[in-house]
Amino acid sequence: MKEKIRILLEDQLPLVDLDSETLYQELDSLGVTTILMTLSDEFGILLDSRDATPKNLRSLDSLVALVERKLAEKQ
Numbered sequence: 001m002k003e004k005i006r007i008l009l010e011d012q013l014p015l016v017d018l019d020s021e022t023l024y025q026e027l028d029s030l031g032v033t034t035i036l037m038t039l040s041d042e043f044g045i046l047l048d049s050r051d052a053t054p055k056n057l058r059s060l061d062s063l064v065a066l067v068e069r070k071l072a073e074k075q
Contacts (some may be wrong), residue, residue, distance in 0.1 A: 002064045005039065005044040009063075012038050024057040032057065039063070 003054065005017055012034050015053055027035070036047040047070065056066045 001067065002060060004042075005063055005067065006060060007037060008038055008042055009018065009060075018060050021059050023059050023063075024054045035063070039067055043067055043071060045074060 040047045
């Protein structure tokens with residue numbers, strides 16, 4: 001799942017270092033929105049502004065955890 005998310009986001013945000021542990025600090029509002037929309041569309045989950053927290057967007061690993069949590073809630 002991590003690699004799939006990496007590939008999706010690299011295509012959408014080529015200038016963002018997805019390996020950063022301070023990913024949230026590198027993002028502007030458009031970057032945050034792009035991440036939420038891309039992951040929502042790809043995984044069929046609902047991500048909105050309440051999910052756009054520094055904890056959820058801290059790193060690629062935290063994004064994976066967010067998607068996995070939302071997928072589990074969906075079931």
